[in-house]
Amino acid sequence: MSILKVEGVVQRFGGLVAVNNVGFNVGQNEIVSIIGPNGAGKTTLFNVIAGTYKPSEGSIIFKGKEIAGLPAATIAKQGLVRTFQITSLFSNVSVLESLKIAQHRTLESNLFNVLINAPSVRAEEQVAEKRAYEILALLKLENKANHLSDSLPYGEQRLLEIGIALAAKPDMLLLDEPAAGLNETETIELMGLIALLRDEGITILLVEHDMNLVMSISDRILVLANGTKIAEGLPSEIQTNPDVIEAYLGGDIMDFSE
Amino acid sequence: MKMNKTTTKLLQTIPVLILLAVPVVVTNNYVLNVLIMAGIWTLLASSLNIMIGLVGQLSMGHAAFYGIGAYISGLLSVRLGIPIWLGMPAAGLATTFLGYLIGKLTFRVRGSAFVLVTLGLGEVMRLVTNNWMSLTNGPLGLQGISPVKLFGVNFTYKHYYYFILLLVLLVSYIIWRIKNSRFGRAFIAMNENEPLANAVAIHSERFLVLAFMISTCIAGIAGSFYAHYVTFISPDLFLLSNTVTIVVMVIVGGKGTVLGPIVGAIIFTLLPEWLRAIDNYRMLIYGLILMFSILFMKRGIVPSFARIIKKKRGALHEYS
Incomplete structure (x- = not known):
């Protein structure tokens, strides 16, 4: 059963067509990667799915409901949570507090109960704190709980980003280049973490340039070039697909940045 | 990581006990009056802190909500004989509703809309109250607002002091609860990183509007208190300089903290009073102190001192 169904999505910016008639499905508990040369429209597609942009055309069905064009926060509320390509944290907030902020989706105490510090609020706060520590343990950042997010080394900041997304208890995670800037050891740890998330029942859609990571953890891969989907299939199929090789190594526009 | 529970409790109770004891020791009405005014400014600074310090939006019309609260309460008293006990809730509700409307309109588009609309509101209100002679008595101001009376007791300075102290403690408690x-x-998340x-x-919109409603409600209540305390109000309440004073109190005291605006409000109410003695040099000294605190305590007085204390323990945390 598919959790996310993207159909005929077009995103235009003035005369530029950044995403052109792209459609695909992501099944429950799958890990699907989107790859493609720079400028292929991967991040734009992500932004459309996550609600940053309203698509010019097409439909996006998440858990059976149309989400195309909804505000980002509404989409997140439904369980589709994203991370950002460029490190994005609550900089001046402690690591622990960040993970509490991110649990907003699952907390529901009302303002009145907060003001009188009702038992239900205290119980909810305890659960939030406990869950924050669980995530810290998962990320192996327990000893950094009270550090400012900004003060963490880069690798840990990227881990915290995933932790923040995770704290929102998503059904599906959109990870935008999670391995960007990580060294080899850190990338391997990240792969372990992603696999672990999948085991917990989270569906994952990934944009990534690190081919080792993509090929080893993806169930399926989607290839974009110039805003169009040019291939879709198992990692082994993608590796030998002539269109994909053409897109990466030859064709109209040469791009050696990979 | 956490301070000893009894130490924290003591640190919270001792200042409150001292504040409660003030009118027993101080019988000078002038001093009490200054402290009561400090209390009003504390309410204003604390409420503006929700916008500047927590959600990170600059409201340049805070004096407008203060003035509107004062005029609603004042007019209800003068025209209809309604006491503060009904006037204050009315003022609070009205400013909350106005906050809702302005928030809904301006937070839809981000950027300068909010600053400009709130800035304009103060000026519009000043013009309206100045020119609507039949209702507000214009620049002559509204006189004869009934002083506060409870169970047949006419409030003296001592009573007003306890009343404003109660309001300050209540508002501080509410802000502290909300913050945690x-x-x-x-609120803090939006200030830090809105896309995230x-x-x-x-x-964003929902929480910005909520924050603004809480903020304007408190400002309206402060205005109502002022109207019934001074028993005279004029369009000068809406002056931009009042808003600027509140902004300065929040920034210098330490935005985002519960204690910061309180410290800022007290300093900037007491300071001009102390400096009265040197008359002509008053504004000069005032300006120097302002510059000094901004240069050397960028985050404000309270966070700067908290930083020194916390550095010893290794853990740093903003917004505390």
């Missing part, structure tokens, strides 16, 4: 709840966290806040299901 999912609401306060949502959205990504974890925090609706």
Whole structure:
């Protein structure tokens, strides 16, 4: 059963067509990667799915409901949570507090109960704190709980980003280049973490340039070039697909940045 | 990581006990009056802090809500004989509703809209109250607002002091509770990183409007208190300089903290009084102190001192 169904999505910016008639499905508990040369429209597609942009055309069905064009926060509320390509944290907030902020989706105490510090609020706060520590343990950042997010080394900041997304208890995670800037050891740890998330029942859609990571953890891969989907299939199929090789190594526009 | 519970309790209770004891020791009405005014400014600074310090939006019309609260309460008293006990809730509700309307309109588009609309509101209100002679008595001001009376007791300075102290404690408690709840966290998240806040299901608009409503409600209540305390109000309440004073109190005291605006309000109410003695040099000294605190305590007085204390323990945390 598919959790996310993207159909005929077009995103235009003035005369530029950044995403052109792209459609695909992501099944429950799958890990699907989107790859493609720079400028292929991967991040734009992500932004459309996550609600940053309203698509010019097409439909996006998440858990059976149309989400195309909804505000980002509404989409997140439904369980589709994203991370950002460029490190994005609550900089001046402690690591622990960040993970509490991110649990907003699952907390529901009302303002009145907060003001009188009702038992239900205290119980909810305890659960939030406990869950924050669980995530810290998962990320192996327990000893950094009270550090400012900004003060963490880069690798840990990227881990915290995933932790923040995770704290929102998503059904599906959109990870935008999670391995960007990580060294080899850190990338391997990240792969372990992603696999672990999948085991917990989270569906994952990934944009990534690190081919080792993509090929080893993806169930399926989607290839974009110039805003169009040019291939879709198992990692082994993608590796030998002539269109994909053409897109990466030859064709109209040469791009050696990979 | 956490301070000893009894130490924290003591640190919270001792200042409150001292504040409660003040009228027993101080019988000078002038001093009490200054302290009561400090209390009013504390309410204003604390409420503006929700906007500047927590959600990170600059409201340049805070004096407008203060003035509107004062005029609603004042007019209800003068025209209809309604006492503060009904006038104050009315003022609070009206400014909350106005905050809702302005928030709904301006937070839809981000950027300067909010600053400009709030800035304009103060000026519009000043012109309206100045020119609507039949209702507000124009620049002559509204006189004869009934002083506060409870169970047949006419309030003296001592009573007003306890009344404003109660309001200050209540508001501080409310802000402290909100700050440490999912609401306060949502406020801070928007201030820190709005796209990320959205990504974890925090609706910016909804929480900005909520924060503004809480903020304007408190300002309206402060205005109502002022009207019934001074018993005279004029369009000068809406002057931009009042808003600027509140902004300065929040920034110098330490935005984002519960204690900061209180410290800022007390300093900037007492300081001009102390400096009265040197008359002509008053504004000069005032300006120097302002410059000094901004240069050397960028985050404000309270966070700067908190930093020194916390550095010893290794843990740093903003917004505390």
